[in-house]
Amino acid sequence: MPKTFVLAPDSFKESMTAQQACQAMQRGLQRIFPDAQYLHVPMADGGEGTVDALVAAAHGEMVSCSVSGPFIEQKVETYFGLIDEGQTAVIEMAKANGIHLLEPSERNPALTSTFGTGEMIQLVLDHGVKKIIIGLGGSVTNDAGMGMAQALGVRFLDVAGQEVVQGGGQLHQISQIDLSNLDTRLAHVEMLIASDVNNPLYGEHGAAYIFAPQKGANPTMVEQLDQNLKYFAGLVKSQLQVDYAHVAGAGAAGGLGFGLMAFAGATLRSGVDIVIEETRLAEKIKQADFVFTGEGGIDFQTKFGKTPYGVAQVAKRLNTPVIACAGYVGEGIEELYAEGFTAIFGIMDGACDLQTALENAEKNLERTCQNVARILALTP
Numbered sequence: 001m002p003k004t005f006v007l008a009p010d011s012f013k014e015s016m017t018a019q020q021a022c023q024a025m026q027r028g029l030q031r032i033f034p035d036a037q038y039l040h041v042p043m044a045d046g047g048e049g050t051v052d053a054l055v056a057a058a059h060g061e062m063v064s065c066s067v068s069g070p071f072i073e074q075k076v077e078t079y080f081g082l083i084d085e086g087q088t089a090v091i092e093m094a095k096a097n098g099i100h101l102l103e104p105s106e107r108n109p110a111l112t113s114t115f116g117t118g119e120m121i122q123l124v125l126d127h128g129v130k131k132i133i134i135g136l137g138g139s140v141t142n143d144a145g146m147g148m149a150q151a152l153g154v155r156f157l158d159v160a161g162q163e164v165v166q167g168g169g170q171l172h173q174i175s176q177i178d179l180s181n182l183d184t185r186l187a188h189v190e191m192l193i194a195s196d197v198n199n200p201l202y203g204e205h206g207a208a209y210i211f212a213p214q215k216g217a218n219p220t221m222v223e224q225l226d227q228n229l230k231y232f233a234g235l236v237k238s239q240l241q242v243d244y245a246h247v248a249g250a251g252a253a254g255g256l257g258f259g260l261m262a263f264a265g266a267t268l269r270s271g272v273d274i275v276i277e278e279t280r281l282a283e284k285i286k287q288a289d290f291v292f293t294g295e296g297g298i299d300f301q302t303k304f305g306k307t308p309y310g311v312a313q314v315a316k317r318l319n320t321p322v323i324a325c326a327g328y329v330g331e332g333i334e335e336l337y338a339e340g341f342t343a344i345f346g347i348m349d350g351a352c353d354l355q356t357a358l359e360n361a362e363k364n365l366e367r368t369c370q371n372v373a374r375i376l377a378l379t380p
Contacts, residue, residue: 003033003376006288006320008041008281010295010307011049012327015361018042018049019056024362025292025325028369032377039284043293043307046194046271047137051081051090054133057279058083060090065123067096068116070140072147072166076101080120083278088131089124093117093253094138097147099215102140107216109142109208109225110169114256118151121264125185133274134260135194136253140215142168142207142225144232145259153181154263168208168254169221171228177239179263186264193260194271196305199251201244201258202229207251215254229255236262272310282314290376291315292369294325298344300332309339316340325368327361345372 009021016024022040029036041057044050055062060083069076081090094100096116099107117134124132141147146156147166155178156164164173200206208217208225217225232255233245242262244250249268250258260266276282285291293311302309308324315322321342329346336344347364 003036003289004039004287005029005033005036006039006041006284006291008043008291008293008311009325010043010045012294012361012365013048013296015296015327015358016365018044018053020362021294021365024365025369028366029292029373031370032373039288041279041281041284043279043311044135044271044275045137045196045305045307045310046135046274047196048092048094050135050194050271050275051079051092051095053275054083054090054278055081060084063127065120067119067123068113069101070097070112072113072115076116080124082127082129084131086127087129088133089127089129090133091117091120091124092135092137093256094135096120097141098138099140100138104216107140109140109212109215109217109254110221111167112141112215113143113147113166114139114141114145114253114259115147115151115166117256118148121148122151122183125183125189129189131190131192133192133194133278134266135271136256137196137271139253139256141256142212142215142217142254144168144171144201144229144255145263146171146232148256148259149263152183152186152263154179155181168225168228171232174232174235177235179240182263191260191264191266192274193249193252193257193266193268194274195249195252195257195268196271197252198248198305200246200248201233201250201255202226207255210251211254233258270305270310272305272307276310276314281311282318285315285318285320288320291320291322292325293322294365296326297328297330298324298326298333298336299328299330300335302336303339308341309336312336312340323372325365
């Protein structure tokens with residue numbers, strides 16, 4: 001009887017999209033199992049590839065749009081997804097305000113803004129959606145969602161009653177939060193935040209100290225940004241009577257997780273769990289003999305909400321073997337075998353520089369899956 005394989009990888013950063021990884025896996029497996037059924041379920045965890053994965057799984061549509069980039073005067077041509085017959089929108093904040101949109105020398109989290117993300121939310125509301133899924137990975141901002149809220153009608157005023165300019169460096173200037181023009185449509189949609197981090201808004205494990213350095217902040221700026229986030233959280237608590245600063249994930253995307261909860265009524269959840277639900281992964285694994293997953297790197301951090309771990313947890317409940325492939329296999333993978341992983345394979349074919357590894361990733365993944373298939377073919 002022909003075998004059924006579920007192929008559920010995340011993207012391999014800078015080398016393969018999740019869809020391309022599915023295709024490479026199938027090419028390798030198909031050489032040994034030409035008659036097998038292959039179910040492609042490209043995955044994501046709230047970061048890069050979330051829109052593509054959900055639209056592909058649901059046979060939805062991409063909608064092009066133009067919004068503000070990390071700096072308000074910068075325009076970005078991007079897209080969002082519509083699934084469930086247009087009832088659900090999928091947004092990646094990084095497509096508007098992501099770190100990849102600025103050169104390292106341009107990055108400054110005191111000035112960058114999430115305004116473009118708010119514009120994307122407005123655009124999907126214009127489509128009449130009932131549900132919004134927003135992925136928070138890959139940001140270049142640290143404004144606690146201030147820009148996003150401004151795009152949706154919130155006014156942030158200083159002591160003189162003037163609008164405070166955008167950017168995480170200006171949060172301490174806010175004296176009053178005016179919600180009178182907040183888009184009323186937000187009250188009638190369900191908004192889910194897909195995040196792969198559990199950091200609080202501020203403090204030593206918060207948005208500024210953990211993530212701002214890679215976004216261009218020096219130590220002095222990191223300290224100021226953290227103080228601003230703490231001040232802003234206190235202002236929101238006193239004026240809006242909501243307190244989300246210490247919720248796990250509030251610090252995602254420079255505090256955008258906090259802003260979406262405070263101003264848009266969003267609920268924060270594990271990104272991979274949302275994708276697993278929306279792609280109906282469990283239903284597909286029930287039909288499978290084997291599950292293949294993977295991403296660029298697998299190590300001890302994988303069990304903290306990364307895509308392969310989420311896939312393995314579903315397969316474990318259904319007693320289905322899980323094979324994971326990764327460009328990099330690091331320390332601590334022994335712990336993963338008790339969490340649903342049957343075997344973990346590195347795909348590299350020898351020592352080489354990073355650029356060569358990225359260029360050969362599809363070929364290496366294909367070859368690795370073919371070799372694994374040869375072993376599987378020996379079992380009944």
